[in-house]
Amino acid sequence: MPSKKTQWKIGGEAGFGIMTAGQIFARACTRGGLNVFGYVEYPSLIRGGHNTFQVAISAGRVGSPVKPVDILVALNKETITLHKDELSEGAAVIFDPGRMQASREEFSREVKLVPVPFNSIAVGVAGQELMANNVALGASVAVYDYDIELLLSVIRDQFRGKGEDVSVKNVNAAMAGYEFVKKNFTGPFKYELELTKQEKRILVSGNEAVGAGAIAAGCKFYAGYPMTPTSNLLHFMAANEKKYGMTVKQAEDEISAINMVIGAGFAGARAMTATSGGGFCLMAEGYGLAGMTETPLVIVMGQRGGPSTGLPTWTEQADLKFVLNASHGEFPRIVFAPGDMEDLFRWTMKAFNIAEKYQTPVIIITDKHLAESHASVEKLEWKDYRIERGELVTEPVQNYKRYEITESGVSPRALPGQPGNIFVANSDEHDERGISTEESGLRKVMMDKRMRKLQYAAREIEQPILIGPRRADITLIGWGSTKGAIMDAMDLLEEQGIKANFLYLAAISPFPAEAVAKALRARKPKLMVELNYSGQMASVIRENTGIEIRNRLLRYDGRPIYPEDIFEEAKKVLSR
Amino acid sequence: MINPQSLNSGVFPNWCAGCGDFSIFAALKNALVKMDMPVEKHFFTYGIGCHGHMVNFMKAYGFEGLHGRPIPVAEGAKLANRELNVIVVAGDGDTYGEGMSHLMHIMRRNFDITLIVHNNMVYGLTIGQASPTADCGFKSRSTPEGLIEHPVNPIALAIAGGATFVARGFAGDPAHLSSLIVEGVNHRGFSIIDVFQPCVTFNHINTYQ
Numbered sequence: 191m192p193s194k195k196t197q198w199k200i201g202g203e204a205g206f207g208i209m210t211a212g213q214i215f216a217r218a219c220t221r222g223g224l225n226v227f228g229y230v231e232y233p234s235l236i237r238g239g240h241n242t243f244q245v246a247i248s249a250g251r252v253g254s255p256v257k258p259v260d261i262l263v264a265l266n267k268e269t270i271t272l273h274k275d276e277l278s279e280g281a282a283v284i285f286d287p288g289r290m291q292a293s294r295e296e297f298s299r300e301v302k303l304v305p306v307p308f309n310s311i312a313v314g315v316a317g318q319e320l321m322a323n324n325v326a327l328g329a330s331v332a333v334y335d336y337d338i339e340l341l342l343s344v345i346r347d348q349f350r351g352k353g354e355d356v357s358v359k360n361v362n363a364a365m366a367g368y369e370f371v372k373k374n375f376t377g378p379f380k381y382e383l384e385l386t387k388q389e390k391r392i393l394v395s396g397n398e399a400v401g402a403g404a405i406a407a408g409c410k411f412y413a414g415y416p417m418t419p420t421s422n423l424l425h426f427m428a429a430n431e432k433k434y435g436m437t438v439k440q441a442e443d444e445i446s447a448i449n450m451v452i453g454a455g456f457a458g459a460r461a462m463t464a465t466s467g468g469g470f471c472l473m474a475e476g477y478g479l480a481g482m483t484e485t486p487l488v489i490v491m492g493q494r495g496g497p498s499t500g501l502p503t504w505t506e507q508a509d510l511k512f513v514l515n516a517s518h519g520e521f522p523r524i525v526f527a528p529g530d531m532e533d534l535f536r537w538t539m540k541a542f543n544i545a546e547k548y549q550t551p552v553i554i555i556t557d558k559h560l561a562e563s564h565a566s567v568e569k570l571e572w573k574d575y576r577i578e579r580g581e582l583v584t585e586p587v588q589n590y591k592r593y594e595i596t597e598s599g600v601s602p603r604a605l606p607g608q609p610g611n612i613f614v615a616n617s618d619e620h621d622e623r624g625i626s627t628e629e630s631g632l633r634k635v636m637m638d639k640r641m642r643k644l645q646y647a648a649r650e651i652e653q654p655i656l657i658g659p660r661r662a663d664i665t666l667i668g669w670g671s672t673k674g675a676i677m678d679a680m681d682l683l684e685e686q687g688i689k690a691n692f693l694y695l696a697a698i699s700p701f702p703a704e705a706v707a708k709a710l711r712a713r714k715p716k717l718m719v720e721l722n723y724s725g726q727m728a729s730v731i732r733e734n735t736g737i738e739i740r741n742r743l744l745r746y747d748g749r750p751i752y753p754e755d756i757f758e759e760a761k762k763v764l765s766r
Numbered sequence: 767m768i769n770p771q772s773l774n775s776g777v778f779p780n781w782c783a784g785c786g787d788f789s790i791f792a793a794l795k796n797a798l799v800k801m802d803m804p805v806e807k808h809f810f811t812y813g814i815g816c817h818g819h820m821v822n823f824m825k826a827y828g829f830e831g832l833h834g835r836p837i838p839v840a841e842g843a844k845l846a847n848r849e850l851n852v853i854v855v856a857g858d859g860d861t862y863g864e865g866m867s868h869l870m871h872i873m874r875r876n877f878d879i880t881l882i883v884h885n886n887m888v889y890g891l892t893i894g895q896a897s898p899t900a901d902c903g904f905k906s907r908s909t910p911e912g913l914i915e916h917p918v919n920p921i922a923l924a925i926a927g928g929a930t931f932v933a934r935g936f937a938g939d940p941a942h943l944s945s946l947i948v949e950g951v952n953h954r955g956f957s958i959i960d961v962f963q964p965c966v967t968f969n970h971i972n973t974y975q
Contacts, residue, residue, distance in 0.1 A: 411846055437845045442871040446838040449831065453811070453842025456829055457850065461842070479832050606809040606827035606843065607850055614775075614821050614828040617814070625777055625822045626830075 196381040197256050198330060199244040200323075201273060202265030205237040211263075211323040212243025213393070213564060214348055215330065218341040219247050220393045220566040223386035227674065228393070228564035229255040229750070234418070234502040240268055249386050251681070253530060253565070253674025257754045260381050261333055263326045265308075266290065277301055280380040282333050284326060304333060304375060311366045321363035328367030333375075336383035338368045389568055396560035399531040399570065400490055401426035403538030404462050405434050406572040409488075411454035411461040413439040413447040418502050419558035420464035420492040427462075444469035448476035448489070455480070455487040456615065458605040460542050464490035467509045468499065474517045477551055481521030483615040484593070484601070484640065486545035486552075488538070493557035495748045504748025505559035507670055508722035510730065513553055514699055520637070522548065522644040524651075525699040527555040529673025533696060534560065535570045544651070547580035548643045549603055555698070557721070559750045560671040586610025591622040595635060599642030644700050651697045653705040658691035664760050665710065667739060668719045669695040669727050672751055676719055679756035690760060695727065703734040710737050715763050718742045719756055768805050770795045775825040786937030786963030787817055790884060791824070793940040794855075797947035798826070801851075809843055809850040811836040813860030815891050816965075817884040820855055834864025837872050840879050851951060852878075858885040862898040862918045872956055873927035880950040880957045885920065886965040887972050894968035904971065920960040931957035937964065938974050 198215060202208055209230060216228040227246045233239035244259065246252050258278035264270045267290040270283065277283070279299045285292055287305040294303060306329045308322035315321075324345060331341050342361050349357040394402070401423050404412070412427040414420070424440065431438040437454075441447035447463045454461040465473060470491050480487055493509045495501025513525055524544060528537040534556065541552040583590070583604040592613035594601040601622075604611035614624040619636060621627045656665070658680055668676045676692050683690045693709045695702075710716060710731075718728045718739045723746045728739045743759040745751050773795045781787045798808060808826045812818040814833035821830035827850075831839045836854045844852045861869055861883045872879065888906065889895040895908035899920065903912040924932040931953040935943035943961060950957030964973050 411842065413842065439841075439845065441838065442867050445835065446841075446868055446871070449835045449838035450842035450845070452831070453829070453839035453844075454846035455842075456839070457809070457843040457846035459846035461846070475832055476835070479835075483829065483831075605847075607806055607847055609804065609806045612806060612825055612827055614824075614830065616821055616830045617832060618830065625775070626819070 195246055195248040195252055195256055196260045196383070197244055197246045197258060198261045198263070199242060199259045199273065199276070200263040200265065200326070201240065201242040201269030204232060204235060204239045204241045206241065206265050207323050208241040208243050208265070210348070211327060212245060214341070214344050215327055216245045216564055217344045217393045218331070219245065219383065220391040221340045221344065222337060222383070223388040223390065224249060224383065225252045225391065225566045226393070226564070227252050227254055229559070230562055232503050240272065242269070242273070247383065249384070251677065253677050254750065254753055256678070257752050261330055263330060264290070264292070265323070265326070270296065274298070282379060284329050284333065286322070302379070304329065304371065306367060306370055308367070311370060312363050315362045315366045316359035321360055324360050324363035325367035328364035329371045332368045332371035333379050334381065334383040335379065337385060338365065391566040391568055392570070393564050393566055394531050394570070395422065395562060395564045396531060396534050396556055397423040397562065398426055399534040400464070400538045400554065400556065401430070402570055403535040404488070404542070405430060406575060407539040407542035408460050408577050409436060409462050409542065410459040411437050411451065412463065413441045413450040414463050414465065415441050415444045415447050415469060417466045417469045419494055419561040420466060420490055422562065423464045423490060444472040445476065448473040451487045452476060452480050452483070452485050455485045456483070456606070460546070462488040462490065464492060466492050466494050467496045467512070470509070470513070470516065478517030478519055478521060479617050480551040481517070481523070481640070482617055484549040485615070486549050488541045488545055489551060489553045491553055491555050492561045493555065501748040503558065505557045505671065505750055506721050506746060506748065507557055508726065508746065510555070510698070510722070510726040513555055514730065521640055522550045522647065523699050524548070524550060524552045524644070524647060525555060526552070526696055527670040527698050528696050529668070529670055529694060530560070531565045531567045532570065537696060539572060539575050543578040544647060547578055547600070548647045549580065549600060550643060555670055557671050583608070583611060592624050593620060593622045593636065593639070595622060595639050598646045599639045600646070648700040651700070653702050654693060654695050654697065654709065656691045656709050657694055659689050660691070662689040662691040662714065664688070664690045664715045664717060664764055665693055665712070666690055666717050666719060666756065666760065667693045667695070667727070669698060672719050672721065675751050675753045676756060678753035679760065682753055682757040683760055688760070688764065698730070701730065701734045706731060707735040707737060710735070716741060717760055717763050719751060721745050721751060768799050768802070770799055772805070773798060773825050775823055777822045779823050780819060781816060782967050784966040785816065786886060786965070787820070787884065789937045789940040790817070790882070790943065790961055790963060791820055793943035794882070794947060796940070796944040797951070800944065800948050801951060803851060807849065807851050809852050811840040811843070811852070811854050813856035813865070815857035815859055815884070815889070817855055817857050834860050835868065836860060837865060837868035837881070841872060841875070841877055844877055844879055852880070853951070854879060854881040856881060856883055858883060858887065858897045858899045859889055862920060870927055873924065873929045876928070876930055876955045878954055878956070880947070881959065882947065883920065883958065883960045884963050885960050886963040886969055887917070888965050888969040890965050890968050901971065906968070920958070924958045929958050930955040933957070933959045935959050935961040937961055
């Protein structure tokens with residue numbers, strides 16, 4: 191049985207430190223053995239505009255934000271105006287009466303107002319208003335009757351690098367906020383956060399999970415151009431460059447980034463780049479070059495609202511068909527779309543092995559909702575991971591042919607610098623030695639060789655699975671970032687005695703047509719859940735299996751799909 | 767020990783008779799001989815254009831990539847394996863047209879890479895359009911009334927861009943070009959050698975004369 195969830199939300203103007211405060215609170219929860227999902231909303235600007243960070247918390251599973259908010263921390267009046275209707279019955283609103291007025295009449299439901307003078311408390315204990323967010327965090331912990339020591343320990347870690355004085359002031363501000371609430375407000379709150387005895391968790395973002403996976407897989411070269419929502423992956427790799435002996439380069443544009451990665455991959459380094467839809471448009475030609483020259487590399491494609499500049503800081507899954515068909519011509523396209531932090535980590539590690547074994551580029555699709563959200567995970571484990579470099583030549587080979595025709599399509603790969611195996615790679619069609627050719631027979635043989643790799647790769651890529659009961663009243667279908675919300679929705683359905691299962695598509699190309707057809711064979715209602723206008727995955731499924739999924743829950747306003755939306759839609763489908 | 771013959775792949779160059787590419791190819795092979803490095807230490811990236819066919823003729827590790835992009839591929843390879851002597855063989859369209867931004871950035875990065883630009887002021891492989899270095903007034907199939915733009919000045923651009931080794935060679939003087947290439951490779955940092963090269967088929971203005 192799923193455990194009860196609560197949700198905490200903080201809002202204020204951009205530049206108020208909302209992201210940091212949200213992460214601190216989420217981390218304090220994970221340190222108590224709780225599970226969290228932290229979701230951030232912000233506009234595409236640096237100062238001004240409205241930012242929020244919401245943390246869904248549960249002792250049990252939680253894979254997405256939920257709709258009701260139980261504690262709202264309002265750093266400005268706008269936060270109350272915009273989010274008051276999200277509040278649950280009996281929710282608490284923590285605000286600074288020195289910054290704004292708030293009265294019960296403003297709210298459509300019964301709420302508990304918790305005025306806490308953030309600013310004056312911060313000035314009193316720390317001498318500056320800058321620490322006001324910590325006062326709010328301490329106040330939140332008090333309302334939840336949670337362990338303040340956990341919050342303080344996270345704050346200490348957060349500000350460790352900034353000196354003892356800064357750390358102490360921040361801790362004192364949080365403590366003062368906690369004590370103020372404890373002293374001035376009584377009566378139990380609707381939800382108490384309790385420590386669990388569960389194993390300690392870590393808090394990671396999707397970008398961090400991908401970056402950690404890359405490092406665990408032995409990535410030695412990363413080049414990228416900043417673009418939301420994968421800029422933080424560039425930052426993560428750059429911050430870890432020295433520690434893990436990598437070279438991380440900010441390129442002048444995405445075209446340069448992918449070509450650099452091709453050069454590094456060709457020279458023998460495990461290499462990766464990341465971008466979003468617009469940047470991937472620029473990378474498309476390079477993607478095909480990697481396919482043609484059989485150069486291993488990993489591309490992370492973090493989707494956001496398109497087309498064009500679109501919704502830069504919001505989420506969408508509208509680049510699926512673009513990615514599946516990107517670049518001209520035909521070459522083995524291998525695409526994964528993992529759905530949560532653990533899977534991002536695991537599939538990224540796998541992507542490096544597949545890229546090298548099949549000597550071809552591998553794409554990982556994420557989106558803003560996955561890349562920039564934070565979730566608790568038990569651990570990211572790589573002790574069973576083995577780096578597989580495939581057919582890599584280390585000794586001189588008699589009459590070496592880099593593009594030798596083989597049964598699997600994979601040819602032994604030498605690296606520049608090795609004595610004896612000199613060869614050339616060619617973006618033109620080429621023969622087994624890499625020499626340009628336009629001869630018709632050879633062209634066909636080389637195309638067949640490259641495409642054959644896909645069949646062999648398919649055999650070792652995990653097939654999609656039905657999560658949940660084998661026999662269910664309804665099958666939910668999703669890919670990538672909707673996984674968490676779909677699984678949370680399954681919990682909601684179960685509470686009402688509705689059995690749902692979930693066809694989770696993480697390996698998208700080569701498309702696992704047989705497994706999908708088998709999973710969808712049962713004559714039971716099906717519901718496709720995805721974040722785009724046209725139902726792109728539904729279309730891909732139809733293309734590959736002939737199965738038409740008529741029930742579709744689509745969202746393309748930049749916001750993620752919530753478990754409650756899926757729950758409601760599933761019930762509608764079942765009542766038809 | 768490298769000798770010039772051992773650098774021939776066995777595929778005979780298919781350039782037009784009299785093309786400047788022959789002498790640039792010869793000068794490059796002579797330079798490799800003079801450098802006396804094991805041949806496997808050299809890594810070439812090639813652009814797209816007539817010059818790029820050199821990938822088929824030169825027996826050394828090579829990568830012919832996309833039009834305009836031989837520089838970033840070279841950068842990635844050099845960053846992955848600094849033991850490689852990385853030489854970019856590119857055209858004027860690659861370097862001053864499609865891939866101009868990569869030139870500007872490799873100059874400020876000053877990576878230890880040598881760039882040899884085949885500058886024939888015309889697009890040969892696409893049968894004769896104006897290149898970014900074509901002279902104002904140049905008549906071609908794409909500019910039948912004469913080009914109204916002024917040419918890119920590669921040397922001024924390279925100096926302004928902070929290149930630490932800037933040279934001008936001429937396909938008509940392969941001995942001099944060969945020594946420029948050796949100097950460019952020996953220079954620790956980025957070297958650009960812009961080579962004037964006649965296109966005997968499509969450019970009857972900028973000739974060996």
